[in-house]
Amino acid sequence: MMVKLTIPEEELMMPGHVGCLGCGATLAMRYTLKALGKRTIISVPACCWAVMPGVYPYMCLDIPMLYTAFEVTGASISGIRAALTAKGIDDITVVGWAGDGGTADIGIQALSGAVERGTDVMYIMYDNEAYMNTGIQRSSATPIGAWTTTTPVGTTQDWKRMPKKNMVDIMVAHKIPYTATMSVGYPEDMIKKLKKAKGIKGPKFIHIFAPCPTGWRLAPDKTIEIAKMATACGAFPLYEVENGVYKISRKPKELEPILPYLKMQGRFRHLPEDALDDIQTRVTKEWKQLLRLEEFTAGNE
Amino acid sequence: MSKFKRDYKKHQDLPLMPITFVSSEENQTGFWKTFKPVLEKEKCIKCAICWKFCPEPAIDIGDDDYPTFRMEHCKGCGICANECPKDAIQMVMEEE
Amino acid sequence: MVKMVISGNSASAYGSKLARAEVIAAYPITPQTSIIEKIASLVANGEFETQFVKVESEHSAMAACISASLTGARTYTASSSHGLLLMHEMLIWASGARTPVVMSNINRANGPPWSVWADQHDTMAQRDTGWMQIYCESNQEVLDSILMAYKVGESRDIMLPSMIIEDAFILSHTVEPVDMPDQSAVDDFLPAYDPEMKLDVDDPHGFGSLVMPEWYMEFRYKIAEAMDKTRDKLRDVQKDFESRFGRSYGGLMEFYECEDAEAVLVISGSVASTAKEVVDRMRSAGKKVGLARLRYFRPFPVDEVRWLAKNVNCIGIVDRSYCFGHGGPMAAEIYGALMPVADKPIVKNFIAGLGGRDLTPEVLERLYENMLAIRSGGVDMEIEWVDVKDGRGG
Numbered sequence: 085m086m087v088k089l090t091i092p093e094e095e096l097m098m099p100g101h102v103g104c105l106g107c108g109a110t111l112a113m114r115y116t117l118k119a120l121g122k123r124t125i126i127s128v129p130a131c132c133w134a135v136m137p138g139v140y141p142y143m144c145l146d147i148p149m150l151y152t153a154f155e156v157t158g159a160s161i162s163g164i165r166a167a168l169t170a171k172g173i174d175d176i177t178v179v180g181w182a183g184d185g186g187t188a189d190i191g192i193q194a195l196s197g198a199v200e201r202g203t204d205v206m207y208i209m210y211d212n213e214a215y216m217n218t219g220i221q222r223s224s225a226t227p228i229g230a231w232t233t234t235t236p237v238g239t240t241q242d243w244k245r246m247p248k249k250n251m252v253d254i255m256v257a258h259k260i261p262y263t264a265t266m267s268v269g270y271p272e273d274m275i276k277k278l279k280k281a282k283g284i285k286g287p288k289f290i291h292i293f294a295p296c297p298t299g300w301r302l303a304p305d306k307t308i309e310i311a312k313m314a315t316a317c318g319a320f321p322l323y324e325v326e327n328g329v330y331k332i333s334r335k336p337k338e339l340e341p342i343l344p345y346l347k348m349q350g351r352f353r354h355l356p357e358d359a360l361d362d363i364q365t366r367v368t369k370e371w372k373q374l375l376r377l378e379e380f381t382a383g384n385e
Numbered sequence: 386m387s388k389f390k391r392d393y394k395k396h397q398d399l400p401l402m403p404i405t406f407v408s409s410e411e412n413q414t415g416f417w418k419t420f421k422p423v424l425e426k427e428k429c430i431k432c433a434i435c436w437k438f439c440p441e442p443a444i445d446i447g448d449d450d451y452p453t454f455r456m457e458h459c460k461g462c463g464i465c466a467n468e469c470p471k472d473a474i475q476m477v478m479e480e481e
Numbered sequence: 482m483v484k485m486v487i488s489g490n491s492a493s494a495y496g497s498k499l500a501r502a503e504v505i506a507a508y509p510i511t512p513q514t515s516i517i518e519k520i521a522s523l524v525a526n527g528e529f530e531t532q533f534v535k536v537e538s539e540h541s542a543m544a545a546c547i548s549a550s551l552t553g554a555r556t557y558t559a560s561s562s563h564g565l566l567l568m569h570e571m572l573i574w575a576s577g578a579r580t581p582v583v584m585s586n587i588n589r590a591n592g593p594p595w596s597v598w599a600d601q602h603d604t605m606a607q608r609d610t611g612w613m614q615i616y617c618e619s620n621q622e623v624l625d626s627i628l629m630a631y632k633v634g635e636s637r638d639i640m641l642p643s644m645i646i647e648d649a650f651i652l653s654h655t656v657e658p659v660d661m662p663d664q665s666a667v668d669d670f671l672p673a674y675d676p677e678m679k680l681d682v683d684d685p686h687g688f689g690s691l692v693m694p695e696w697y698m699e700f701r702y703k704i705a706e707a708m709d710k711t712r713d714k715l716r717d718v719q720k721d722f723e724s725r726f727g728r729s730y731g732g733l734m735e736f737y738e739c740e741d742a743e744a745v746l747v748i749s750g751s752v753a754s755t756a757k758e759v760v761d762r763m764r765s766a767g768k769k770v771g772l773a774r775l776r777y778f779r780p781f782p783v784d785e786v787r788w789l790a791k792n793v794n795c796i797g798i799v800d801r802s803y804c805f806g807h808g809g810p811m812a813a814e815i816y817g818a819l820m821p822v823a824d825k826p827i828v829k830n831f832i833a834g835l836g837g838r839d840l841t842p843e844v845l846e847r848l849y850e851n852m853l854a855i856r857s858g859g860v861d862m863e864i865e866w867v868d869v870k871d872g873r874g875g
Contacts, residue, residue, distance in 0.1 A: 086435045087450045099441040099458035100409030105417070106462035110440040123682045127548060133692055137409060141389070143687040144409035149679040150551055151689035152544065152573055159541030163506060163548030164680065166532035170503035170554050176682060194544070197537030270438060297462075305463030306440050307474070324841075396699035401579040401640055404678055405687035427674060430745070 091271050092118040095299075101144040103136045106304030108294035110136065113145070113181070116292075119278035120206075122147060124177045125168075127161050129191065130154040130243040131183035132217040133210070139228065142166040157182045158194030178281055180207040182207040184225035185215045188249045199258045206281055206288040209251060212296035219273045220299040222311045227319070230364050232299075243354060247366065255289040256325050262286075264324035267293035270309030273333055278323060293320045299352020310348060317342040318371040328366040329385055330378040342367050351369070410458070414441070418461030420476040422454050428473035435465035435474060483661045488806055489652035492620040493559060493585040494519035494647070496627030498529045499667045500583070502557035503674075506545035509597040510564040510623065511597045512653045513587045517559060520620065539564035540703050543571035543582070550580035551688055553679035555631065562589035562603045571606065575642045576704060577687055579866040580626060581634030581674075582642040583627055584612075584655040587749065588801075589649040590836040598837020599648040601750065602802035611704055613643040613711060614778040617622025622659040622730055623647050628662075628799065631647070631672050634717045639707050641678070648751045662726055670725055682801070712780050734781035735774040736789070738764060742771030744795040744852035749775040752840045753797070759845045770849045775811060788819040795824040795856040797848055801834045808864050810830075829860050833867035 096117035100169040103110040109132050112220040117124065127150045128134055134151055137144040138253040154161045158179040165178045182197075187209040195207055214232050215221040222232040228247045231237050241306075262284045274292070275345045277317055281288040293313050297304040317338040322333040342364050346352040389406040390398040400406075422435075431450035443458040444465060452465075458473070468476040482537070493516045498503060507517045523529035531556075536542045539560050539717035546556040560568060565586050575582050603841075604614060615630065623645060630643035647653055680688065692700060716732055718775045718834025725727040738760050739745055748756050753774040763770045773789055773796075775782065789796065807813060812830035819825055831848055834840040844867065855861055866872045 085446055085448060085450060087412035087431050087446060089437070089446075091437060095442060095637040097442070099407050099443050099455065100412035100414055101441070102412070103440060105460045106464055107440050109439070114440070118520065122685075125680050133484035136411055137405070137690065140403040140690045140692045140696060141391075141393075141405050141407040142409045142684075143407065143690070145687070146685055148685045149687040150548060151687065152548065152678060153570055156541060156544035156571070157589065159506070159536060159544035160548040162534050163504060163545030163550075164552045166506070166545065167554035167556075170532045170549075171552075193537060194541050197541055200537070201535065233855070265450060292438065300775070303463075305467040306462055307440070308461075308468050309410055331728050341589055352849060370395055372666035393725065396702050399696070399699055399703065400678065402577065402688065402692045403692050403696075405690045 093230050094145040098144045100180050101136045101190050104298045106297040106307040108268045108307050110212045112292045112294045113272045115271045119127045119275040121179050126179045126181050128181045128188045129157045131186050155190040157191050158198035162198045178205045184211040185223035189223050190226045202286050208290040210294045216296050216299045229355050234251050237354045248282050260287050263289040265291045265322050267311045269308050290321050313345045316340045317345045318367045329381045413457045414460050417455040420461045421479045422474045423477050424474045427474045435467050438464050438468045484658050485661050486656050487660050488654050488656050489620045489623045489647045491519050491625040496624045497551045497557040500631050503548035504532045504556045506536050506542040507558045508536050508539045508542050512559050512649045513559045513561040538722050538844050539567045543568045547580050554673040558583050561587040563766050572610035573796040579640040580615040583630045585645045585652045600835050603656040604646050605802045612703040616646045618753045621659050629718050632718045642828045651751045656726040659829050723773050732776040734785035739771035742770040742793050745793045747770040747772050747773045747798045756845050759842050783818045786815050790822045790826050795852050796826050797852045799831045799833050830864045
């Protein structure tokens, strides 16, 4: 092979899994394992990834994987780390791999506990912005304006009315050594950050943007395109926070308007003009806030 | 893998709990597809972007640097065609 | 071997230390707290080398123990009452994942009404979780049971978790002399945990995948089979323990003066000590009474109950909890076990001592007299709430 690959060649995720067509969560796993390598143990609660490896006896990961209950990821990886420490093993990366519902909703207590205790683990939230495994119900990470089966719009304009919960902010409030956002649209950035996180002792929180064509009412070939658009318009900015210092990873000179991003997805189809304007206002404001945070915390190592 | 019996027929053949041990590669998800990717070699610049973005992954980069599609696993999502910078991959209807 | 005068909670902490638990994850709750305080101080003073994860809830405590166990570590936790109830989901997970976690649980009443006192409702409500349950009578039994529970649970043909149960305050906070076995003797009895499979980067597998209906029952059947095997296994382990340490507790059910008894009470927990005194006193007055102390609620002592039914035709069951809409949980299970017995004894269910209500010798003597009286005349009422003010049988 002559071509220079921009991400590691080794595959620790095997095909034959049962992820939907164009699934962003599978790409998230594929890139994560390329970055972290074979000496990784992963704990996975109820989520799409509890089903996608396939039914017994199939496995699609070439690393040990523990299936666990919905709300316990933070506690589970604490237990794995404690056991490894008890055995004198310190060269294994312990990863918690949960969806946005399993992290921002039902699993937030166990996550908070694990991070507060300073546990040497990497907690990864792959964010498809709703409970996709159960069939597209709203989570606290569902963006404002979105249709889901529990925010079904109807005749009363009952779409998701509250903004997306910001897990990175919550992690920063825990004084976490490292937290970052990443997107499957930018695998090189993902791998660079994950490798960096792997080298940091203590808790790490990773937020991966993982588009879900099924739940977002999007053509399955658009997964990467929509992910890139999300970052370009500021709907999902890429940044890291190391010991409280913010650093934006991709900083467009000017944000693209959010409208094309919203228009491409069926889950926002119902939104009237004033609601679309409102989303644009919010995204612009949050982007400015992020720029200021970067400026404000610069040099504060 | 001697601890595991691939050809399990009774409860005694199972491990204590469902401990998985067979590669998902046996599971041929290729039959899901409606469209299949077809490469136009003359357009391909061998950049491997299609390989990079395949969610299965079901694309191999051969010794000649051209991508080949593992049809037994490709579900036909079309990401490769959409991301190809040279439009070298076409999604065509799978024939019965 | 040294003798220490310690509480049941202290005995629990020392039990986990002697067993060399490698990972402990626990959360404080009255009246369990002094167990984890004791462990924390042993760790802080360098006397106990373990990973003590101070989790943010009991649910997380059990989740951490399960995950640590699947990583190959011997694990221990302790809880009580609402903490145990919060764990319920993970208790079922622990047995399903075949993790031989050992837990101390202090029997405490559930709220509301708030109560911190002895009552078995918390553990009885966990009877279907796939855990062995051992109800202890003394602090010595608490310590010894922890060591034996690891040995039984970690056997490769068993691989199931155990709950060591002690009454709130009566055992948990009352000091008694306890023989502290030598570490080397315990190490000989209980070698390091060595599971056949664990999370291992050099031999990667997925633990606990989705199983389709055509194989789900087989995996559950394997748990059922393992739990059935524990009956013989724990008898063997108790024999082994007795030969090394000189103490035994009577298998799944301890019989005290039952052979020729005309009436027997079935009791579990520390009240059994009081009952034994009452039996002695009544026996010396010529009244043939006995005590069957239920040690294991899971696995249930089916054979022992049937043996009892063949020997004694008048059995009173003292439940320290209640299944609303049915009856006392011990009684319900005993009725079930008696089903194939041809000549069924007279059986009566007493509900007594809930929420820490004292079960004094006088109360127990009255129950014995009641049983002796109905022996000829039939059961006055099937379920009697003992000393409930103006209640049935009050």
